[in-house]
Amino acid sequence: MSLNLLASEFQVVRDDTRCIACQVCVRQCANDVHAYDAESDVVYSDETRCVGCHRCATLCPTRALTIRLALHEFRPNANWTPAALYNLYKQSQTGGVLLSGMGCDQPYPVYFDHLLLNASQVTNPSIDPLREPMELRTVIGRRPGRVEVTQGPEGLRLETRLGPHLVLETPILFSAMSYGSISYNACLSLARAAKECGILYNTGEGGLHPTLYEYGPWTIAQVASGRFGVHPEYLRTAAALEIKIGQGAKPGIGGHLPGEKVTADVSRTRMIPEGTDALSPAPHHDIYSIEDLRQLIYALKEATNYEKPVGVKVAAVHHIAPIASGIARAGADYIAIDGLRGGTGAAPTVIRNHVGIPIELAIAAVDQRLREEGIRHQVSLIAGGSIRSSADVVKAIALGADAVYIATAALVAMGCHLCQKCYTGKCNWGIATQDPYLTKRLNPNIGVRRLANLIRAWSLEIKEMLGGMGLNAIESLRGNRDHLRGVGLNEVELNALGIQAAGAA
Amino acid sequence: MKRIYVNEEYCIGCRLCEVYCLTQHSRSKKIIKAFKEETPRALARLVVEEEGPLSFAMPCRHCEDAPCVAACITGAMHRDERGAVLCDEERCVGCWTCIMVCPFGAVQRSIAGRKAASKCDLCYGEHTPVCVMHCPNEALVYEERT
Amino acid sequence: MRYVIIGNSAAAVGAIEAIRQHDTEHPITVVADEPYHVYSRPLISYLLGGMVDEARMAYRPRDFYTRYRVETMLGVEVTQVNSQTQSLMLAGGGVLTYDRLLIATGGRPFVPPVPGVDLEGVFPFTRLDDARQIARYIERHHVRSAVVVGGGLIGLKTAEALMARAVRVTIVELADRILSMTFDRTASRLAESLLRRAGADVRTGLTVKEIVERQGRVEHVVLQDGERVECDLVVFAIGVRPNVGLVSNAGIPVQRGIIVDRQMWTGVPGIYAAGDCVEGYDLLLGENRPIAIWPNAYRQGYVAGCNMAGAERVYEGGFPMNSVEVCGVPTISVGITDPPEGDGYEVLERYDREALSYRRLVLRDHCLVGMICVGNVDRAGIYTGLIRARVNVAPFKDYLLAGHFGLISLPREYRKHLVVGEGIEV
Ligand SMILES: Cc1cc2nc3c(=O)[nH]c(=O)nc-3n(C[C@H](O)[C@H](O)[C@H](O)COP(=O)(O)OP(=O)(O)OC[C@H]3O[C@@H](n4cnc5c(N)ncnc54)[C@H](O)[C@@H]3O)c2cc1C
């Protein structure tokens, strides 16, 4: 074997005055970084394999471990950065496509961080959410353009048939993560937390494990290009269906679940042979136009008796506004837009880092376009792709979303440390893995508690922000861009976002 | 009576329970000191069994009908007011009759100092046994079940 | 209503603790001919050897009788049980009536009718007084050497205790090896070599033919083969027989020991029996027989106590089991350890000479029925549990002797029931 040109990315600093050689780190590292030498009773580390997940450092009972970046310094070069060099070394060694897990980590502008919210002062009163009712309940689905009522003996009667809706207690949903890309315990945690919080989670394209059918009313079932795990029972069980066209982390390409992650249970759920790679094609082979999409939407509606909303998920790309308009007109009840920074279990790094547009711009453009076309009420918008905090939720809604999808934030709540190695199947936190030794590490009771805490905490914060703006319902914030101001943005960006610069009137 | 229960589904085999148990039963009760300075090193009162992905900690069950209490030839093994099964190490002579009868294998030999049977004491005086308190995945729980 | 217990040892304590769980009201009287606070009989060899002091002999704390509200008549011998009048005749003429009676008179040392057994310097070894007297005799007469008759566990403990007092010991055993009742040949040989290394002389296949005196005191013994072994002390540790003299004409059924049912009832109204004096249920043989060990005595006493107090309880049965250290090496033997060749038994063994660790498991019909652990006894109780629960070990037979054997090797259902607790779902 020739010389490996890659240096380790991390440094494992072990404080020997604290290390008691208890070997917790040895047992916890799925990458075999740590090893115990019985003869000399010491634990040592081989950092070339360290992915920086912090599992060892977090569990070390004496806090003897610190994980640091390995600061190998190259001759300064603003163009040929260390990351660029490492990628070249890696590729010239393997000859393969470089893979990454989680969302784009490149320093593109994060528009959320250039948006500021308004608050009431003197001229209009703010509202104290602890004293006054504050409505976060959000309805997802088509709204009628107008309603007809008739006067009957018992009062007014609604004549218009309202489409199927989803009701969320708070404008947040757990985004699609398939069983296979994440562990059963992670799926179960999401399902139970969704039920507990009165929101929904999304199966992703992995089908629905039979033991999760009981969470049907809190489940959005995805129908993706591979059609994995799709059967009548699956469609009937879920509260809503979602056609997945694209994903923010890898717009334009399909999915690839490596055979190692296709365990017996995963294979049954996906209805594919055990141990085979699960390949979702890049396009749906039956969708080449908006008309085709319409057919699938209505096929699903038909299959479920028009009782369930059918949504369409697309990645935020150029021309997202007309695309969304087409989807709305094709009969979708909601459109989920996944931005550039949306997470994934595995994506080619080059795609993840270079394809798509930030979610903030996409929401603004789509909301604007649908309003202009007078069809905004026909469809709900769910924005996803790196919603990191309650402030991001509020900003996304003010830009025009009805609700947000969170995935990475949910995983982080369950312990994910964003090491981006999901595609290796060796997630030390028991989330993005099917290895029974690792999946045990996520106790769903804890997962549920942490997820529910997150949703509760964000909801409280959202109420505080709403109250500050003098609003008492999340509904009043939607598309209310007057509550946003931009800082550090140029004219073009301000226009694209449809907001004014901070300091403007 | 509150007991320690094991959810083997969630035991991750980290053995932190052993580390903290040992510390709790050391002289200093200080983790680094207990491991690095105290000789003989204290014993953890529970063992973690592991095979492949399966693992679980096995502390004393504090059986209602404890065979070790019935069998102990000296009366060292006894039940206290709370119902916990404890070994009075002063009275124990290290005959290991309790080891012979414990179907859980939850009694260990402490032979480094004075010979005595060593077992879980539910962390006498603590609100919650330390193994439960420090189990990172709540695989060990301390609760009343009927 | 009055509970009366004859005996003040393991079975008696088991009964007292059981009765008081169910009946805190009615009086309990304990009568025993030994005038002592309840003590641990197995510890008498430790006392003799100086490994424990008198204070540590107590089996239960000093306030045991008060706490359990027990009246004691210690140092009082019962001479006769009269089931017609529900009364006990006491030595010295007293009478004690009972409503519920537990006979827990334990064992009586067996001393064979050898010429010279009555000499000064010849002792049995089953009671605290024996230990004290032997100790005193050793001091007073500067005993240098002793013959221990009996190479069973008690014999070995006696020998070790004497050696700890710097007395040279010769063990005389009738069988062709020591510990023949509890060990197999390999374990016996191991124990023998340990004893020899510790300085004991071991004579097997022999017995004492005569004890010879000098000035009224032991001077030497003559073995069956005519050999003469000089000694200042002879201790008989051949074993105990059920101590049933006082029930001989009370209408209580007796064979080798008192016959009881699974509730430890003798069949005579109000009279129960437990401990070394009974023929208790042997779980492995499926029949009743005396098994003189402490854990069984306590358990039988406990079951008897429950039933005496009206709480029905069945004795699950016991089997022989012993845990003793031989010259500092722990040994445990349980159940059928040395079955006849063939006969449907299967034997698994693992002997690590280097680590001085020997394990032998005996199976019958795919169930564990016996085991021996020498050296490494850790977690041996898991085997005992399998024996007691009659678990089919065939599916995991290969793990039984593996170095990492533990609960984890056991079938999921059995293990889960143990790990998580009976009837509790995870
Ligand atoms: C030296 C030695 C070592 C041993 N080591 C072990 C060991 O390591 N492990 C083990 O399991 N077992 C051991 N045994 C056996 C164990 O001690 C007995 O199984 C146990 O003591 C039986 O208890 P028990 O209650 O049936 O009767 P015992 O302990 O024999 O007690 C009988 C009681 O009855 C009283 N009594 C008897 N007759 C009368 C009467 N006529 N009137 C009034 N009171 C009477 C006595 O005073 C005594 O209190 C050992 C025994 C000996 C002698």
Ligand code: SF4
């Ligand atoms: S080892 Fe100690 S606690 Fe265990 S039975 Fe013997 S004396 Fe009792």
